[in-house]
Amino acid sequence: MLTISEFGRRTGLSHKALRLYDVSGLLPPAQVDPANGYRLYDEEQLERARRISVLRQLDMPLTTIAEVLAGSDEEGLIRLNRWWEAEEATTAARRATLEYLRDRLSRSGTPGLTPRPVLTRDVPETKIATIRCDTDQQSLVGVIVTSTNAIVEHLTAAGAELTSGSWVIYHGAVTPESEATVEMCVPFAGLVDPSGPIAIRVEPAHREAYCTITMDECAYPRIMLAYDLVYDWVRSAGVPVDGPPREVYLPDCHLIPRDQPAVDIALPIERKP
Incomplete structure (x- = not known):
């Protein structure tokens, strides 16, 4: 002893x-x-x-x-890698935020978000696995990465087919000062049981307006300009909003160069007669 x-x-x-x-x-x-x-x-x-x-x-x-440290070394390695990936994603997002602020302070850069079109599309009914949790702005990126990875690992272990990328639904306003509920969603095909925080549900078919941004433009506060662009378009079109906003990520978006299109900022809207 x-x-x-x-x-x-x-x-x-x-x-x-x-x-x-x-x-x-x-x-x-x-x-x-x-x-x-x-x-x-x-x-x-x-x-x-x-x-x-x-x-x-x-x-x-x-x-x-x-x-x-709770389980075997193999399980610990999986949890360690999952946490570190979230930390690296958070660091990349903070770096993009820093570059945005440097650009605005130097007054030598282009506008915060270059002009781009807002488009519409119909999204079919989709079966998804989800995790809901409350987070603030500082922890948001880590929560998204960790939860999405956990869902993908669960679906893969169950033999499900991943049918596209993933998305995050914002059920409230996430800010640096306050928490709100976010829902990480991964679409799949196959039979999968819920497990722990992972729920299985069907996302209803809907129509949505969206614009596409890069991973660098995802950084707060620049991403808010993309939300403003979509909301302004919806208001000017006179189309009622029909659900909470979301960020739709392309498959393996973390492997896409940070200055290339990777994410859609989307807002469900009512279908016109």
């Missing part, structure tokens, strides 16, 4: 960190002396503690660390 000081020295964790991981249930001591309350650790806990230390250096939240 190792004292908390010896255990901390061998793992690079402070007393404060070890007490926090004890309270959170992430790394409780093997024993607690009932007489003096001293924490004692087993040598077999060293590897888990070192992994926690490394993951914390990556700024991984404690709840995510618990998920990574």
Whole structure:
């Protein structure tokens, strides 16, 4: 058995960190002396503690660390890769936001969003797997990537056929200061059961107005200009809105160059007689 000081020295964790991981249930001591309350650790806990230390250096939240360490190493690797992909997507979105602000501050760039057409299309009834959750603007990209990947993995494991890309439905206004419900949707063909947060439902057939943007233009706040473009077109056309707005992503959009068309900003509208 190792004292908390010896255990901390061998793992690079402070007393404060070890007490926090004890309270959170992430790394409780093997024993607690009932007489003096001293924490004692087993040598077999060293590897888990070192992994926690490394993951914390990556700024991984404690709840995510618990998920990574909950199962086998193979399951942990899947969760780690899923989290890191979301982190990289968030970083790319922040970089695009930074470039937008630099452009606006320098006053030397083109308008925030170059002119483009707003088109309409009919979308057939579609079977989808979805995850709903509440998020704010800072966490939005990570939530979209993590949830969409989880849905795709579930569908693939069930032998379903992925029929197109994916989309995100905004059931409220997501801002830097407030959360709202977003719904990540992946269309598929086949028989799949719901699992955990993943639900199965049918998206009704509808008509929608949309414009197409690049991944760089997806960055907040530039993406809001694309929403304005679609909403302005709908108002000028005198067509009633018939559902919440959505972002429709092309298959493997993360592999498309960031300056190429990859995402549709869409708004369901009523069909004209």
